[in-house]
Amino acid sequence: MTSKKLWQRYQDWLYFHDGLGFYLDISRMFFDDELIAKLEPKFNKAFLDMAALEAGALANPDENRMVGHYWLRNPDLAPPQFKKEIETTLIHIDDFVRRVHHGIIHPPYEPQFTDIISIGIGGSALGPQFVADAIGPDIPPLNLHFIDNTDPAGIDRILTRLKDRLKTTLVIVISKSGGTSETRNGMLEVKHAYNELGLHFPDYAVALTMDGSKMDEEEQCDRWLAKLPIFDWVGGRTSELSSVGLLSAALIGIDIKSMLEGAKIMDQATRIPELKNNPAALLALSWYAAGDGKGEKDMVILPYKDSLLLFSRYLQQLVMESLGKEFDLDGNIVHQGITVYGNKGSTDQHAYVQQLREGVGNFFATFIEVLEDRQGPSIEIEPDAMSGDFLFGCLQGTREALYENGRASLTITLERVDAINIGALIALYERAVGLYASLINVNAYHQPGVEAGKKAATQFLALQQLIVKVLRETPEPLSLESLAEKVHTPDQVETVYKIVRHMAINHRGLILQGDLHKPCEILVSYRTESA
Numbered sequence: 304m305t306s307k308k309l310w311q312r313y314q315d316w317l318y319f320h321d322g323l324g325f326y327l328d329i330s331r332m333f334f335d336d337e338l339i340a341k342l343e344p345k346f347n348k349a350f351l352d353m354a355a356l357e358a359g360a361l362a363n364p365d366e367n368r369m370v371g372h373y374w375l376r377n378p379d380l381a382p383p384q385f386k387k388e389i390e391t392t393l394i395h396i397d398d399f400v401r402r403v404h405h406g407i408i409h410p411p412y413e414p415q416f417t418d419i420i421s422i423g424i425g426g427s428a429l430g431p432q433f434v435a436d437a438i439g440p441d442i443p444p445l446n447l448h449f450i451d452n453t454d455p456a457g458i459d460r461i462l463t464r465l466k467d468r469l470k471t472t473l474v475i476v477i478s479k480s481g482g483t484s485e486t487r488n489g490m491l492e493v494k495h496a497y498n499e500l501g502l503h504f505p506d507y508a509v510a511l512t513m514d515g516s517k518m519d520e521e522e523q524c525d526r527w528l529a530k531l532p533i534f535d536w537v538g539g540r541t542s543e544l545s546s547v548g549l550l551s552a553a554l555i556g557i558d559i560k561s562m563l564e565g566a567k568i569m570d571q572a573t574r575i576p577e578l579k580n581n582p583a584a585l586l587a588l589s590w591y592a593a594g595d596g597k598g599e600k601d602m603v604i605l606p607y608k609d610s611l612l613l614f615s616r617y618l619q620q621l622v623m624e625s626l627g628k629e630f631d632l633d634g635n636i637v638h639q640g641i642t643v644y645g646n647k648g649s650t651d652q653h654a655y656v657q658q659l660r661e662g663v664g665n666f667f668a669t670f671i672e673v674l675e676d677r678q679g680p681s682i683e684i685e686p687d688a689m690s691g692d693f694l695f696g697c698l699q700g701t702r703e704a705l706y707e708n709g710r711a712s713l714t715i716t717l718e719r720v721d722a723i724n725i726g727a728l729i730a731l732y733e734r735a736v737g738l739y740a741s742l743i744n745v746n747a748y749h750q751p752g753v754e755a756g757k758k759a760a761t762q763f764l765a766l767q768q769l770i771v772k773v774l775r776e777t778p779e780p781l782s783l784e785s786l787a788e789k790v791h792t793p794d795q796v797e798t799v800y801k802i803v804r805h806m807a808i809n810h811r812g813l814i815l816q817g818d819l820h821k822p823c824e825i826l827v828s829y830r831t832e833s834a
């Protein structure tokens with residue numbers, strides 16, 4: 304395409320939102336009028352699906368659930384029974400945060416909380432992490448730390464760093480279901496650390512969970528410092544603008560009202576049922592065009608701004624957990640999804656952009672450009688050129704270099720990274736995922752594959768418990784094969800081997816004898832008291 308035609312295409316497809324100062328340019332995606340015509344009926348259906356969802360339809364049929372994250376930033380749209388609880392929760396967050404900041408709520412023996420540990424995983428961690436990193440103040444009123452795994456060493460790292468400050472640390476435990484083992488484990492480990500210091504954990508703990516969840520009942524969260532609800536109709540990966548994301552954000556000094564306002568403005572823009580006037584629909588079109596509606600191209604997220612580093616991790620769950628599905632809504636096997644990865648520019652130009660430019664062409668890039676370089680003046684690095692101009696040049700150069708080599712890209716341009724724009728960005732992608740899911744006819748709001756993984760992990764732990772029991776009852780060393788027989792899994796010798804190897808190295812009383820190069824010759828036994 305000649306540069307004149309390209310300039311025309313740029314102008315024809317450029318989306319601009321006046322109120323937000325937000326641009327979306329999809330001119331470097333490879334789609335034509337034929338595709339637009341083909342997708343028109345699908346888009347019409349997607350807009351209707353979305354309107355029904357917002358009106359309270361059971362948009363998550365497998366779980367028989369409503370999908371209400373759009374109501375969080377505009378409670379007037381919510382069914383009357385939910386409006387009140389959204390508003391009350393916001394008031395509670397506001398009140399709790401104000402009282403913590405003023406030391407009215409404080410740790411038992413100290414005047415003020417200094418730190419927060421936020422324990423949660425997936426949608427109960429990725430949003431809060433992204434937002435804190437993107438717009439958390441440089442010197443926050445409280446320092447925020449995350450435990451988002453059941454990795455003992457990772458937990459120790461946080462606890463060791465906090466050390467004496469544990470006695471002034473607020474613990475927020477976030478689990479919608481209240482039954483996620485990683486979060487439960489993190490909570491029990493942290494609780495143990497408080498107990499060791501003679502501190503009464505409930506005086507430091509805040510629960511964010513569904514009323515009556517497993518965690519709520521087992522831990523009697525009503526006796527904790529505070530408890531806030533996560534609503535049944537808010538999915539984990541779309542929960543950033545619920546209590547899940549808002550509480551920690553407000554505690555570290557982020558303007559959550561602006562974040563909600565930004566999302567509300569973007570919601571209005573993405574509700575418009577016209578492709579060209581709806582930025583989320585334009586994103587969905589671009590994704591469809593890139594991967595032929597089958598996810599054939601990966602989505603590489605390249606924000607040219609350090610503060611947006613975690614956006615790709617956040618999007619990874621939002622997009623891949625929503626779209627990565629075996630079956631469509633009619634029960635056909637489709638194996639859908641779009642792979643998402645990324646980091647930040649220009650850093651990535653010195654890492655994997657080499658492959659993007661010259662290697663396998665299995666992706667499309669999403670550039671995120673931020674117009675405001677910094678608050679405050681910049682020095683001249685070269686005549687009339689500041690650091691920000693170099694960053695800008697790197698983005699434009701990479702976009703051009705990719706296009707020259709037939710690699711598609713789209714570009715989102717924000718004026719600055721602030722609470723309004725972060726709220727808007729979250730809302731934009733939530734809507735784009737919903738629309739794209741309608742185009743490809745999948746349920747974006749369930750995650751059956753994750754449930755299967757959780758079940759497998761539970762079976763694995765049950766097997767481990769049985770192995771320990773059998774070894775304790777068996778005085779003589781056993782080969783792996785006979786151990787597998789005894790625990791009724793003769794076809795899972797490899798799993799048995801891995802369990803005993805892991806337990807042996809962690810001093811859990813197991814002894815492995817024999818040549819470790821030859822698992823089939825290993826003998827395993829349990830260390831008795833006298834041994």
Ligand SMILES: O=P(O)(O)OC[C@H]1O[C@](O)(CO)[C@@H](O)[C@@H]1O
Binds near residue numbers: 427481486539540750
């Ligand atoms: O908040 P919960 O219930 O602990 O779930 C955490 C995450 O686990 C999942 O259910 C599965 O990964 C996610 O959808 C969710 O965000």
